[in-house]
Amino acid sequence: MDCVRFEKIVHDLERPGTEGFAFREDALAHAESCSHCAPLMTGAESLDAALRALAASNREQQAPPRVGTALIEKFRRQRAASSRRRVQRQIVALSAAAAILLALGFSLYRRTTSGPGVAPVTNVTEKISAPPVASPTVVPEASPVTAAAESLQQNQILASQSEDSAYATTFVPLPYADDPSALDDGAVVRVEMPRAALASFGLPVAAMESDGTVRADLIVSADGTPQAIRLVSQDNSSRSF
Amino acid sequence: MTQTTDLADALLLRRMARGDEDAFAEVYRQKHPAIYRFALHMTGNPAMAEDVTQEVFMALIRDPKRFDPARGTLGGFLFGVARNHLRKRWEQDRRLVAFDGDPDDLRENASVVGSFQRGASGNGAHGNGNGHGSFATATSWDEFTSVETIGRVRRAVATLPENYRVVVVLCELEELSYEEAASALRCPVGTVRSRLHRARAMLVEKLREAHSVGRASAVSE
Numbered sequence: 001m002d003c004v005r006f007e008k009i010v011h012d013l014e015r016p017g018t019e020g021f022a023f024r025e026d027a028l029a030h031a032e033s034c035s036h037c038a039p040l041m042t043g044a045e046s047l048d049a050a051l052r053a054l055a056a057s058n059r060e061q062q063a064p065p066r067v068g069t070a071l072i073e074k075f076r077r078q079r080a081a082s083s084r085r086r087v088q089r090q091i092v093a094l095s096a097a098a099a100i101l102l103a104l105g106f107s108l109y110r111r112t113t114s115g116p117g118v119a120p121v122t123n124v125t126e127k128i129s130a131p132p133v134a135s136p137t138v139v140p141e142a143s144p145v146t147a148a149a150e151s152l153q154q155n156q157i158l159a160s161q162s163e164d165s166a167y168a169t170t171f172v173p174l175p176y177a178d179d180p181s182a183l184d185d186g187a188v189v190r191v192e193m194p195r196a197a198l199a200s201f202g203l204p205v206a207a208m209e210s211d212g213t214v215r216a217d218l219i220v221s222a223d224g225t226p227q228a229i230r231l232v233s234q235d236n237s238s239r240s241f
Numbered sequence: 242m243t244q245t246t247d248l249a250d251a252l253l254l255r256r257m258a259r260g261d262e263d264a265f266a267e268v269y270r271q272k273h274p275a276i277y278r279f280a281l282h283m284t285g286n287p288a289m290a291e292d293v294t295q296e297v298f299m300a301l302i303r304d305p306k307r308f309d310p311a312r313g314t315l316g317g318f319l320f321g322v323a324r325n326h327l328r329k330r331w332e333q334d335r336r337l338v339a340f341d342g343d344p345d346d347l348r349e350n351a352s353v354v355g356s357f358q359r360g361a362s363g364n365g366a367h368g369n370g371n372g373h374g375s376f377a378t379a380t381s382w383d384e385f386t387s388v389e390t391i392g393r394v395r396r397a398v399a400t401l402p403e404n405y406r407v408v409v410v411l412c413e414l415e416e417l418s419y420e421e422a423a424s425a426l427r428c429p430v431g432t433v434r435s436r437l438h439r440a441r442a443m444l445v446e447k448l449r450e451a452h453s454v455g456r457a458s459a460v461s462e
Contacts, residue, residue, distance in 0.1 A: 011441045012434075017418065043445040050394045050448065051413045057391050058414065061281065062274035063294045071269060071298050072262065078302050079260040 175202035182221035313424030405440035
């Protein structure tokens with residue numbers, strides 16, 4: 001070991017985990033034989049002893065109990081304050097959630113009351129991809145529905161184009177329906193017909209009033225034959241907005 | 242500090258963050274003596290050390306999540322907070338930094354620490370240790386543990402520049418490893434090592450001079 005290296009490690013000789021500690025024996029041997037490094041070694045050892053004495057003299061020192069007491073008190077106050085803040089945050093969060101729910105409910109209520117029958121009709125018409133079908137007047141005379149077709153009113157419109165507010169039932173296949181595929185790709189035609197005409201579709205009308213008209217959606221196949229029917233009832237009285 | 246201790250500290254802090262008063266009391270009981278001693282060595286002022294200790298633990302109360310176990314031990318973190326508070330205090334009150342460089346404040350201690358100017362301007366034991374002999378050559382362990390000698394060492398430490406004093410206090414008096422001290426001071430381990438070596442050389446020089454002055458005054462009396 002040379003003097004340069006000795007000077008580098010002389011202050012670490014008593015510190016485990018350091019290079020000085022690892023080469024302590026070599027350093028001691030060098031100090032015994034070097035007049036330059038011997039005083040350095042003595043100085044370092046004396047300093048170690050002095051610092052140990054100072055550390056030992058202070059080892060029992062600690063802050064007065066009043067510091068701990070004051071801190072515990074502050075901890076309690078801080079805990080109470082943070083608890084209050086947490087409750088306030090929960091109240092704000094709950095209020096926000098309630099406001100959102102109210103807004104959603106109000107929105108749904110408005111949608112329901114302002115357009116009650118639109119959705120079912122729209123859903124059905126979206127499934128029907130066929131173009132608008134010909135007027136029921138093209139239905140062949142031999143068709144069993146000819147009579148009913150003739151009784152249809154002139155105001156026929158596509159259900160998909162209708163903006164009426166209506167309540168619709170589900171489509172009921174007509175007794176004589178012979179084209180099941182029309183239920184998927186047939187055209188939907190909204191018609192207004194006498195209630196009595198429903199009997200010609202094989203629907204029971206005994207319990208119904210025989211006068212007046214009724215709106216219905218018909219699914220008609222490519223040849224114009226009605227395949228299914230659903231009743232549409234207008235309910236203007238429900239409009240309150 | 243062992244991993245077990247680190248884990249226990251982390252658990253205590255987690256409980257403390259949930260508002261467990263016993264956990265905080267335990268953290269305070271375990272950690273406050275070292276923080277108080279650190280502040281006392283750094284300032285030499287018990288009242289200031291109390292204030293700093295209180296501020297350190299108040300910071301922990303306010304935001305226990307500031308401590309990141311991945312960046313070091315809880316003890317190292319608290320030492321770092323303490324040092325930051327000390328620096329703020331020194332900035333606010335310039336009188337407390339007089340030890341770092343104002344020779345006028347040291348003259349009253351000249352009989353025990355010798356000349357600060359000569360001690361600080363020299364290169365310590367590395368550079369001129371061969372001409373004076375050791376301050377310990379005529380002393381025994383009893384002398385080291387005497388109140389007078391301990392007072393000399395304390396004052397010599399107190400006259401070190403802050404950057405050097407802090408590593409002496411952490412590594413020598415509080416027995417932190419270089420790694421723990423580096424974590425507390427947020428600096429590389431090599432910086433801690435080099436500062437400590439320099440600080441020790443300065444201390445050797447100061448104590449040697451103080452010892453010479455003490456012997457001379459004893460002879461003259």
